[in-house]
Amino acid sequence: MSEPITTFQAPVGTHDVLGPASAQWEGLVATFAQFAYRYGFELAVTPMFEEVGVFNRGIGEHSDVAKKEMYVFADRGDRIYALRPEGTAPIVRAYVQHNPTTPWKAWYVTPAFRYERPQAGRYRQHHQLGVEVLGTDDPAVDVEVIALAQRFYEAIGLARVRLMVNSMGHDECRAAYVERLRKHLVENVDGLCVDHRDVWHQNPLRVLDCKKVQCVAVTTMGPMLIDHICDPCRAHFETVVAGLSSIGIESSLNPRLVRGFDYYTRTTFEFVSEALDSAQDAIGGGGRYDKLAEQLGGKPTSGIGFGSGIERLLLARDAEDVEPRNLLNRTLDLFVIDTTDEDVATVLVDELRSAGFATDRAYDRRSMKAQMKVADKSGARFALLIGPKEHAAGEVTIRDLRSDNFEQLQRSVARREVALALANLLND
Numbered sequence: 001m002s003e004p005i006t007t008f009q010a011p012v013g014t015h016d017v018l019g020p021a022s023a024q025w026e027g028l029v030a031t032f033a034q035f036a037y038r039y040g041f042e043l044a045v046t047p048m049f050e051e052v053g054v055f056n057r058g059i060g061e062h063s064d065v066a067k068k069e070m071y072v073f074a075d076r077g078d079r080i081y082a083l084r085p086e087g088t089a090p091i092v093r094a095y096v097q098h099n100p101t102t103p104w105k106a107w108y109v110t111p112a113f114r115y116e117r118p119q120a121g122r123y124r125q126h127h128q129l130g131v132e133v134l135g136t137d138d139p140a141v142d143v144e145v146i147a148l149a150q151r152f153y154e155a156i157g158l159a160r161v162r163l164m165v166n167s168m169g170h171d172e173c174r175a176a177y178v179e180r181l182r183k184h185l186v187e188n189v190d191g192l193c194v195d196h197r198d199v200w201h202q203n204p205l206r207v208l209d210c211k212k213v214q215c216v217a218v219t220t221m222g223p224m225l226i227d228h229i230c231d232p233c234r235a236h237f238e239t240v241v242a243g244l245s246s247i248g249i250e251s252s253l254n255p256r257l258v259r260g261f262d263y264y265t266r267t268t269f270e271f272v273s274e275a276l277d278s279a280q281d282a283i284g285g286g287g288r289y290d291k292l293a294e295q296l297g298g299k300p301t302s303g304i305g306f307g308s309g310i311e312r313l314l315l316a317r318d319a320e321d322v323e324p325r326n327l328l329n330r331t332l333d334l335f336v337i338d339t340t341d342e343d344v345a346t347v348l349v350d351e352l353r354s355a356g357f358a359t360d361r362a363y364d365r366r367s368m369k370a371q372m373k374v375a376d377k378s379g380a381r382f383a384l385l386i387g388p389k390e391h392a393a394g395e396v397t398i399r400d401l402r403s404d405n406f407e408q409l410q411r412s413v414a415r416r417e418v419a420l421a422l423a424n425l426l427n428d
């Protein structure tokens with residue numbers, strides 16, 4: 001007996017996006033593209049993998065993502081690459097390489113790869129929509145980037161979204177703060193969670209990001225960065241918050257919001273969905289990274305951006321019961337049923353598609369009944385029937401697939417007038 005052939009599944013922590021759910025996916029991307037365009041961004045497409053140094057230097061080699069979650073591999077030429085765990089460092093690498101005119105405003109849609117423990121809303125390959133602006137530290141840009149995210153969330157039907165903001169200060173005021181925090185942690189090291197007790201000194205700020213009760217308890221008693229940033233950083237932060245408020249966007253200060261990557265300076269922000277569980281309620285986040293271009297070998301260039309997880313946005317829409325179709329209506333207009341011996345459908349569908357109708361057809365010359373079943377399943381609004389009799393008479397029968405009223409169910413129209421008749425029917 002021969003061995004059964006093994007079947008394959010998508011890798012652990014990944015998922016396939018298929019119809020009809022993929023229409024929502026497409027709708028999110030299309031809506032985001034429209035918003036990005038409206039805000040003056042152009043699309044940037046960069047490779048799915050980069051030299052590992054782009055991320056080690058960019059997001060910080062002590063960040064959890066670089067240390068534990070990156071997919072690092074040697075190619076056949078022994079170059080060490082990493083699949084991108086996020087979208088910002090590659091965009092800044094591209095900026096440094098190509099030196100575009102500033103301000104450079106780029107948007108992207110990209111998979112991101114992180115070896116995380118898979119759970120609802122947390123994947124090893126997730127997908128992000130994001131924007132980055134390089135070349136200005138004007139607080140008006142911080143407001144614009146945050147506003148783009150907020151308006152996009154509103155447009156896709158999310159109402160229960162909360163915006164949290166914080167400031168990471170600049171290099172010097174943050175370094176002085178980290179020293180204070182270090183002192184506090186040395187004195188309280190026994191109280192930290194097991195994950196941080198031994199490694200906190202590699203990057204004390206990470207402890208603020210820890211959700212474990214022990215670390216929360218220790219840091220709550222300690223100094224907060226926002227109370228120790230310098231005057232210019234404070235003024236920048238206050239201008240951002242006031243700018244948001246001037247366009248009706250309310251934000252709340254979260255002094256623990258240090259985010260997971262080392263590149264952040266000054267403004268940081270996160271959007272959470274109140275409709276989701278706290279383990280995966282972050283639907284988007286970002287901030288400034290005024291030193292990242294230099295860290296990647298470029299000239300000093302300020303930057304800011306955000307990324308938003310498509311899977312999280314879909315979960316949030318589900319949790320808020322947003323009508324799936326409110327983004328893109330991806331239903332068929334027409335389904336052609338051909339029972340002639342001559343395959344008339346090939347010409348008819350070509351004509352209808354060229355006239356702009358979303359049209360599908362049956363194949364394999366199946367019976368009228370079998371084709372009708374497929375038409376019913378297709379979700380099309382109308383079926384077009386063409387059999388030997390209609391063909392000979394130069395006619396097509398249009399059947400309303402959603403009507404229960406037999407009178408209105410079907411009508412015959414001349415073959416050459418079918419596009420006009422359908423346009424009128426679909427506009428009704």
Ligand code: HAM
Nearest residue numbers: 086088122123126282283284285286287305306307309
């Ligand atoms: P991030 O917060 O790591 O930031 O990711 C952005 C968003 O991606 C999160 O808010 C979340 O919606 C989604 N996300 C992250 N990890 C996963 C996962 N494992 N499964 C599903 N969704 C996930 C960044 O990546 C930065 N590059 C954002 C940025 C842009 N900062 C400045 N510019």
